[in-house]
Amino acid sequence: QVQLVESGGGLVQAGGSLRLSCAASGGPFQRYAMGWFRQAPGKEREFVAAHSWKDDRTSYADSVKGRFTISRDNAKSMAYLQMNSLKPEDTAVYYCAARPDFGVFTRAYEYGNWGQGTQVTVSP
Numbered sequence: 001q002v003q004l005v006e007s008g009g010g011l012v013q014a015g016g017s018l019r020l021s022c023a024a025s026g027g028p029f030q031r032y033a034m035g036w037f038r039q040a041p042g043k044e045r046e047f048v049a050a051h052s053w054k055d056d057r058t059s060y061a062d063s064v065k066g067r068f069t070i071s072r073d074n075a076k077s078m079a080y081l082q083m084n085s086l087k088p089e090d091t092a093v094y095y096c097a098a099r100p101d102f103g104v105f106t107r108a109y110e111y112g113n114w115g116q117g118t119q120v121t122v123s124p
Contacts, residue, residue, distance in 0.1 A: 002027030002098050002113050009094060009118030016086050016122070022079040022096030022115060030074040033099045036081045037108055038092035038120075047106045048094070049081060054102035064090075086122045093117040 008020040024032070035050040049070035050059045058070055069082040079096055097111035105111065 002029060002032060002100075004096050004098060004113055004115035006094065006096050006115040006118040009120045011121045011123065012086055013123050014086060014088055017082070017084045018086065018120060020081040020083065020094055020096075020118060020120070022081075024077040024079070024098065027098075027100070027113075029077040029098075031100060031102075032113075033101050033103055033105050034070070034072055034079045035097045035099075035105055035111055036068075036070060036079075036094060037097060038090075038094045039117075040092040043092075045095070045108050047108070050104045050106055051079070052102055052104045057104050059104045059106055083120070086120075088122045088124050091120060091122050093119050 002024050003026045005023045036048040037045050039045040051070045067085045072079045095117045096115045098113040099111045
């Protein structure tokens, strides 16, 4: 099973940018579908973005489309989430997730490997 560790969260003003990183270890990262999710206080965990290793397909939640970009560097066993034009409603704990499969997966229950999360706070 792959282990995941997120980093790159922090406090940023609205309109700013952050890049989250997800370091993977312990498994064949290049064969894992990757996803990013977020959870705000009092809310359920929600899908943000996903990437398929086999055909490089991506999927995004409507709320982040055009502002966020998911990417990966298989040589470094890293996944990234570039977040631009951040809004206060983007404030949440962000999690990366992995599944030993190909394809794009947008539901949290489809992933069996999770990181510990990194806090993103966007001030007005």
